[in-house]
Structures are given as C-alpha cells and as structure tokens.
Amino acid sequence: MIFLALRHLLSRKKQSLLILIGIALGTSIFIFLTGLQLGFRAYMIRQLIENDGHVKITGRDETISPKNIENIFDPKQKNNYLWVTNPAGKRNESRIASPFDWFTFLSQNSDVSGFSELYQTQVLIRRAGVKRTAQLVGIYPQRHRMVTQLESFITEGKLADLSGGGPLVIGGAELLDELGVAVGESIFIVGLSGEMLPHRVVGRFSMGARGIDNNVLYTHISQASNIAGAQGQVSQIIVRLFDVDQARPIADQWSQWSVDKVESWDQANAQFLEVTVIQDLTRNFITVGIVLVASFGIYNVLSIIVNQKRREIAILRSLGYQSRQILELFLTQGLVLGFIGAVLGVVLGYLISYFTMNYLHSIAKSQVQIEIDPMIYLQGILMAVGSSLLAGYIPARAASQMTPIDIIREE
Amino acid sequence: MIKVNSLIKSFGHPETRVLKNLSFEIPQGQFVSIWGRSGSGKTTLLYLLSTLDKPTSGSVTLNNNNPALMNEKQLHDFRNLNIGFIFQFHYLLPELSALENVLLPARRNNLHKDYEPRAIELLNEVGLGEKTSRLPSQLSGGEQQRVAIARSLIMKPKFIFADEPTGSLDTQNGQKVMELLLKAHNEYKTTVVLVTHEKEYAQQAERRIFLVDGIIESDETKG
Numbered sequence: 001m002i003f004l005a006l007r008h009l010l011s012r013k014k015q016s017l018l019i020l021i022g023i024a025l026g027t028s029i030f031i032f033l034t035g036l037q038l039g040f041r042a043y044m045i046r047q048l049i050e051n052d053g054h055v056k057i058t059g060r061d062e063t064i065s066p067k068n069i070e071n072i073f074d075p076k077q078k079n080n081y082l083w084v085t086n087p088a089g090k091r092n093e094s095r096i097a098s099p100f101d102w103f104t105f106l107s108q109n110s111d112v113s114g115f116s117e118l119y120q121t122q123v124l125i126r127r128a129g130v131k132r133t134a135q136l137v138g139i140y141p142q143r144h145r146m147v148t149q150l151e152s153f154i155t156e157g158k159l160a161d162l163s164g165g166g167p168l169v170i171g172g173a174e175l176l177d178e179l180g181v182a183v184g185e186s187i188f189i190v191g192l193s194g195e196m197l198p199h200r201v202v203g204r205f206s207m208g209a210r211g212i213d214n215n216v217l218y219t220h221i222s223q224a225s226n227i228a229g230a231q232g233q234v235s236q237i238i239v240r241l242f243d244v245d246q247a248r249p250i251a252d253q254w255s256q257w258s259v260d261k262v263e264s265w266d267q268a269n270a271q272f273l274e275v276t277v278i279q280d281l282t283r284n285f286i287t288v289g290i291v292l293v294a295s296f297g298i299y300n301v302l303s304i305i306v307n308q309k310r311r312e313i314a315i316l317r318s319l320g321y322q323s324r325q326i327l328e329l330f331l332t333q334g335l336v337l338g339f340i341g342a343v344l345g346v347v348l349g350y351l352i353s354y355f356t357m358n359y360l361h362s363i364a365k366s367q368v369q370i371e372i373d374p375m376i377y378l379q380g381i382l383m384a385v386g387s388s389l390l391a392g393y394i395p396a397r398a399a400s401q402m403t404p405i406d407i408i409r410e411e
Numbered sequence: 412m413i414k415v416n417s418l419i420k421s422f423g424h425p426e427t428r429v430l431k432n433l434s435f436e437i438p439q440g441q442f443v444s445i446w447g448r449s450g451s452g453k454t455t456l457l458y459l460l461s462t463l464d465k466p467t468s469g470s471v472t473l474n475n476n477n478p479a480l481m482n483e484k485q486l487h488d489f490r491n492l493n494i495g496f497i498f499q500f501h502y503l504l505p506e507l508s509a510l511e512n513v514l515l516p517a518r519r520n521n522l523h524k525d526y527e528p529r530a531i532e533l534l535n536e537v538g539l540g541e542k543t544s545r546l547p548s549q550l551s552g553g554e555q556q557r558v559a560i561a562r563s564l565i566m567k568p569k570f571i572f573a574d575e576p577t578g579s580l581d582t583q584n585g586q587k588v589m590e591l592l593l594k595a596h597n598e599y600k601t602t603v604v605l606v607t608h609e610k611e612y613a614q615q616a617e618r619r620i621f622l623v624d625g626i627i628e629s630d631e632t633k634g
Contacts, residue, residue, distance in 0.1 A: 003518070004504075011506035315502045318463060319516045319562075320491025322483060405463045408498075 001325055005332035008305070015301055020341045022297045023388065026290040027345020027380045032352045034376045037283055039369040041276050048272070049265050050149035051207065053116075053238035054247040055254070056268055059096055060261040064089045097259050099234035106239060111250055115239045116143035119221050121228040124190040127179040134175060135216045136189065138224025147240040150205065150218070156183045157203020162220050170203035172213040192229050199223075208367065291383055294341075295391035298334055302395040306330060313399055314407035327400035334392020335385065342384035346377050413437040413460060413570070413602065418469035420455050420625075429455045431625040432469070437618075439474075439569070440600040442593065444616035446607050452625040454574055457606045461572035462490055473570060491519055495563030495601075497592075499575040503547040503555055503562075509534060510543040513561045526565055533561035537591055553584030560591050564599065571595065571603045577612055589615055 009016045064087050073081065096102065099117060106115045119138040124131065141162045145151045151159045154170065162168050169187070171179075181187055181201055188196040199219070206213055225231050241247060247264035255262040266273055306313075313326055353370040360366040413436065420430040429452045437443050445453045458464040459471055462478035470477055473493065478486055503512045510530055517526035534543050537557035539550075547555050556576060563571050573592060577585030589612055596603045607613050613621075621629040 007504075007506045311500075311502060312504050315504065316515070317487075318490065318496045320487045320489075320519050322487045325519070403463075405458055408458075408463070 001328040001332050002336075004329055005336060008309070008329070009333055009336060012305070015305075016337065019298055019301055019337050020344060023294050023338060023341025023384050024344035024348055026294045027342050027384045028349035028352055030287055030290055030383060031346065031349025031376055031380045032356070032370070033286060034283060034379070035349075035353045035370040035372060036356070037279055038371040038373070038376070041279065042371065043368045044272065045265075047207070047209065048269050049244060051212075052265055052268065053147050054241045054244050054265055055239040055251045056263050056265070057096060057102060057237040057239065057254075057258075058235065058261045058263075060259060095230070095233045095235050096237065099237065102237055102260075106237070111241050111243070111246060113240045113242045114143070114146040115237055116140055116147045117221065117234040117237045118144070119224045119228070119230065119233055119235050121224060121230070121235075123217075123227060125179065125217070126188040126190065126196065127181050130179050132178070136169075136224050136227065137216055137218050138221035139218055140221055144238075147238050153205040153207045154203050155206050159203070159218075161202040162218065164202075167197060167199040167223060168202045168219060169199045170205060170218045171201055172216050173204050173206040174210065174214040175217065176201065176204050178214070189227060191227055197227065287383065291387045294384065295387040298337060298388050298391035299394060302330060302334060302392050303398075305333070306395045306399040309399070310402065310407045310410070313402050314404040317402070317404040323400040326402075327396050330396030330399050331389065331392050334388045334396065338385040338388025338392075339381075341388070342381040345384060346380055349377070349380060412439050412474060413604075414470075414472045415460070416470050416472075418456075418459065418471060419467045420452075420459060420464070421467045429625050430459070430466075433625075433627060434469075435620070435627065435630065437602060437604065439602055440596075442596045442603045442605070442617040443620060444605045444607060444613035444618070445620045445622060446610065446613035447622035447628075449608060450624075451622040453606045453608075453622050456622065457572055457574050457604060460604055461494060461496065461570070462486060491516055492566055493569045495566070495568040495571040497556070497559050497563050497571065497573040497576045499578040503558055505547050508544045508546055509539055509550065509554075509558045509561075512547070512558055513565055515562060516566050530561065530565055533564055534558070536594075537561050538587075551584075553580050553587060556580060556584070556588050557591065560588065560595070564595055564601075567599060569602060571601050573603065573605045575607055576605070577607065577609065585609075585612065 066083055066086055096117075103115075103117070106112050116139060118140075121136055121138075122133055123136045125134050139162070141159045145159050155173065157170060159170070162170060167189075169189075171181075171187075176182070179187060183201050183204055186198045186200050189199050191197050205218075222231075225233055241250065244265075248266060251262045251264035251267060316326060316329075317323075350372065353372060357370045360368055360370075415433055415435050418430055418433040419428065421428045433456070445456055447453045455464070459466055460473075462471075462473070465479050470479065473489075476489060478489065481489060503509075504515065507515070510527075513530040513533060514523040514526055517523045517530075531540070531543060534540055537560055539554060539557055539561070542550060542554065547558070550558065556579075560576075563573075571592070576588050576592070580588060592603055592605065593615065595601055603616075605612070605616060613619050618630070618632040620627055621631075
C-alpha cells in the first residue's frame with residue numbers, strides 16, 4: 001500500500017508539507033531542549049564531582065542531647081548525677097576527629113584512587129580601602145590536583161605555585177576584581193590577634209560558579225591552619241574513587257563506623273539533584289505537549305483526508321481491497337509523515353544544538369555542553385513516529401470500517 | 412451463473428420493501444440489462460447481485476458461491492478475481508494515471524507488473540493507447556468511463572456489473588461505452604449485468620429485465 005499512500009500524500013503537497021513541518025519542529029525542539037537540559041545537568045554534576053571529589057569527609061553535625069554527653073562519665077556513677085537543665089543545641093564540628101586514622105585507612109583502601117585533606121576557615125581580607133570576608137581554603141597543591149579539577153579553572157598562574165611555601169594565595173576572579181588586585185600584587189589577611197598578614201596573589205581561577213569565584217582564596221594548608229591557630233587540624237578530606245558510581249554505597253558504609261560526617265557527592269548536593277527531578281518533570285511535560293500537538297495535527301489532517309477520500313475507499317473496497325488494506329493505506333500515510341518529519345526534526349535539532357553550543361562556547365564563553373546523545377535522537381524519532389501512528393490509527397480505522405455500499409448510497 | 416431466489420430487500424423503519432420476492436437466473440455469458448424508472452429498485456438489485464449489499468431475505472449465488480456466507484477475506488478475494496464494476500461516475504482515483512487506475516485490482520495482490528501488458532492492451536482496445544499516463548483530470552468524461560471499463564476487465568472477471576455507465580455521458584460517448592461492453596462480452600464471454608433507465612441502451616442487451624416497484628414486470632430474451 002506504500003505506493004498508494006505516497007500518491008495520496010504527494011497529491012496534497014501543501015497539507016503534507018504542513019504536517020511535516022509540525023512534526024519536524026516538534027522533534028527538533030524536543031531534541032534541543034532535552035540535549036540542553038541533560039548537557040547542563042551533566043556539566044553541573046561534573047563540576048560538583050570534579051571540584052568536591054566523589055566522597056567528602058567533614059566533622060559531624062550533631063544535635064546535643066544528654067545521651068551524647070553522658071558517655072564521658074563513669075557508667076558506674078550513672079545514678080549519682082542529675083541534669084538540672086538538659087544539654088541542648090547543635091554541635092557543628094569544623095574539624096575531623098582523627099584525620100591520621102583516615103589517612104592510613106584511605107591510603108590502604110583499594111576503592112580509593114586518591115585523597116587530599118584541606119583546612120578551611122573564614123578570614124577578613126583588606127586591600128587598600130576595601131575590607132571583606134572570604135573563605136580561605138588550605139590545601140596540599142600536589143595532592144589536591146589529583147582529586148579535583150581546580151587546576152583546569154586557573155586562568156593565571158599554576159596550582160603548584162602555592163607549594164613554594166610562604167604567604168601565597170590563588171584567588172577567585174570575582175573576589176580579586178572586587179579587591180582590585182592583580183596576580184603578583186598583595187592583599188592583607190587579618191590574623192587571629194588582629195595583625196595584618198600580607199599575602200602575595202600568585203594566581204586566579206574562574207569556575208563559573210559565583211559563590212566560589214566571589215568568595216574563595218586557596219593557600220597552602222600549613223598557611224591556613226597557622227592563620228587560624230589550628231596547626232595539624234583538618235576540616236575536610238576529599239576522596240576520589242576509581243568508580244564514581246560506587247560513591248554512595250561507599251560513603252554509607254564508611255559513615256556507619258565513623259564519628260565524622262561522610263557524604264557522597266550526590267548526598268552532599270541532594271538539593272541540586274532534586275532540582276533535576278523537577279527539570280525532568282518539566283521536560284516530560286513539554287514532550288507530552290509536543291506529542292499531543294503533533295498527534296492532534298496529524299489526526300485532524302488525516303480525518304479530513306479520509307472524509308475527502310470516501311469515494312476512493314468505496315472504489316478500492318469494490319475492487320477487492322480488504323478493510324485491513326484500507327487501514328494500512330492511511331496508517332502508512334501517518335507513518336511516512338511521522339518518519340520523514342522525525343528525520344527532518346533530528347537534522348534540525350542537531351543543527352540547532354550545534355550552533356547553540358558554538359555560540360555558548362565561542363561568544364558566551366560558557367562550558368555548558370548540549371548533549372548529542374544518540375539515545376535522545378532515537379527517543380525523538382520514536383516519539384514522532386509513535387505519535388503519528390497513534391494519531392493516524394483513529395481516522396485509518398474509521399476508513400477501514402466504511403463499506404462501499406454505504407459510501408455509494410451517501411453519494 | 413447467477414441464481415436469485417426469493418430475494419427481498421427492505422430499508423428503514425417503518426420498513427420499505429424495495430425488492431419484492433424476486434427469483435430468476437442469469438446463465439454464464441449472458442448480457443442482461445435491468446431497466447426501469449427511478450425508484451424501481453434496479454440499482455438495489457445490482458448491488459445485491461454484485462456482492463456489495465446483503466439481502467434482507469432470500470439469496471443470491473454466483474457460480475454457486477453465496478456472498479452472504481463468506482467471511483471478509485473470501486468476499487474480497489471473490490470480488491477481486493470474479494467481478495468487474497463500472498459505476499455511473501467512473502470512480503477513478505484522481506492521483507493515479509489511466510494505466511495505474513486500470514492496474515488497481517491487480518495491485519491488490521502485487522501483480523501489477525505482470526498485468527501491465529494486459530492493461531496497456533485494454534487501454535488500446537478502448538481507444539486510449541496514447542493516453543495511458545494521463546491523470547483522470549486530463550481526460551474527458553467519456554474517456555474516464557472507458558478507463559473504468561478497462562479496469563473492470565483487467566482481472567478477466569466472470570461477471571461485470573455496470574450501474575448506469577452511460578448516465579453521465581452524451582449520446583455519442585454513451586454509445587461508445589455500450590459498444591465496448593458488448594465487445595468485452597463477446598470477446599471474453601463475460602456475464603454482463605447492465606442497469607440503465609434508458610431504453611435504447613437496455614434494448615441492445617441479449618436479455619432485458621424490466622423492473623417496476625421492485626417486481627419484474629417483464630423478462631425478455633432476444634430471439
């Protein structure tokens with residue numbers, strides 16, 4: 001029936017073209033939006049994973065209760081004391097309880113490809129008349145570059161420059177701009193006793209995340225802990241695993257026996273990942289909307305065609321064509337429209353994605369990718385062909401149910 | 412042979428009986444015209460004879476096959492291989508050429524390539540050998556009807572049913588169509604049942620059944 005179906009379609013070029021445009025546009029929008037959304041999500045997740053490692057170990061947040069504290073007393077004296085007022089509040093421990101135990105454990109663990117400890121503290125910075133607070137993050141540069149992608153975001157200088165020892169910092173681009181300081185110049189960090197400690201800026205980085213670029217300074221860990229008077233303390237250990245997909249089960253397992261807080265990258269960013277669920281929901285709604293609009297268009301046009309072709313249906317039936325063949329004739333038209341529309345839509349969707357990505361990278365200087373995943377394209381094709389088949393089925397079935405005698409009598 | 416036995420056809424509520432207990436036979440290879448005034452039931456009778464409609468009661472058999480007892484596939488196979496239709500308004504597919512229209516019954520079984528020489532031969536016979544690739548819209552009414560005649564003959568049917576084939580044509584074209592039907596009947600020994608309200612065409616048939624209000628008023632065969 002493909003011959004007759006194609007002849008039907010070609011005899012109504014304008015209508016066929018309009019349906020094709022509708023399907024192609026719907027498919028291309030689906031491909032572009034899905035690619036953009038998944039690309040953005042992949043970019044964000046990559047940022048989260050590459051900047052914070054796969055597993056993060058920090059001091060544990062703990063709600064204070066009598067039970068937490070009573071273990072410091074001799075259990076035999078349990079009945080000899082009484083709380084006048086129950087202890088309460090939240091203990092927000094900023095340091096890891098036993099970092100050296102962790103170092104030993106992590107260096108022997110076969111799941112761990114690398115780890116790096118850091119110490120971070122809030123500091124006050126001065127530069128000429130500008131005064132503001134910032135997060136000072138002390139790292140071991142060589143170790144840190146093994147577990148995060150910080151080095152790839154450094155636009156001036158090198159991470160290794162911090163290894164030179166002494167008061168050196170690498171600052172977020174926005175923070176340095178706000179302070180009006182260039183690489184090679186100095187800023188003052190206010191120490192514990194209020195003294196002004198000069199630090200030379202040896203580099204700047206730009207991660208594209210405002211909260212970091214506008215707030216963070218990196219220095220050597222010894223320098224950070226000196227400023228905070230917390231020598232030997234570790235506030236965070238960033239762990240990189242061989243298999244990022246194992247981050248959650250491994251974090252859960254370590255968390256069970258550790259007094260410290262152990263979180264996988266997805267647990268630490270649960271709120272962001274919840275947003276992706278809403279994004280998925282939105283995308284699915286858009287997809288359903290596109291399918292409905294395309295289906296309704298095809299249904300409408302095919303219904304009109306079936307009505308216009310009643311006489312031809314009567315001829316075909318009287319010549320011995322079965323109802324199944326009439327169903328095939330109209331269903332084939334829906335299928336052909338759906339398939340050609342899908343192919344055009346895929347090409348158009350790819351071109352839109354390609355040019356938008358070029359724009360993002362070259363003009364907007366963004367690192368966001370648009371996913372060009374064959375699965376998205378396959379989904380687009382299946383969606384277009386499926387909706388065309390579904391929309392074509394109702395009028396095609398109506399056509400197949402017509403008997404020649406009924407049509408002839410109506411004529 | 413077509414056998415009609417106690418054939419009754421009624422329509423609507425309250426019931427209107429259009430054909431009233433008809434019984435007759437048409438031997439294989441006979442050219443029969445069924446004629447009568449408008450509303451006499453001649454077209455209804457043709458649709459019943461040609462398997463397009465089912466009787467209210469009684470039966471029609473074509474070479475001992477009762478279409479009312481066939482399933483859909485059997486009925487459509489039977490129509491495709493045994494029956495040729497010619498309608499008043501030619502009913503050609505407007506997007507197909509004359510040749511493609513003639514090949515439509517063969518295309519149903521993907522035999523159109525095999526039947527193409529015969530289709531060209533038939534179009535030559537009906538005087539359209541030069542216009543095989545023309546669309547119906549590029550042909551006159553008479554030419555379209557001649558294409559429909561060629562289409563009805565493509566599968567070498569045992570029966571041809573023609574419903575007012577001259578109804579929309581002028582006298583000259585109408586006579587040309589009659590001559591082609593008579594030629595097909597003579598050459599292929601096909602049973603032809605022609606429904607017409609025009610006496611001059613009815614009289615050219617070998618046998619004439621005259622219907623009045625659903626009853627056979629006269630049934631004459633040429634001596």
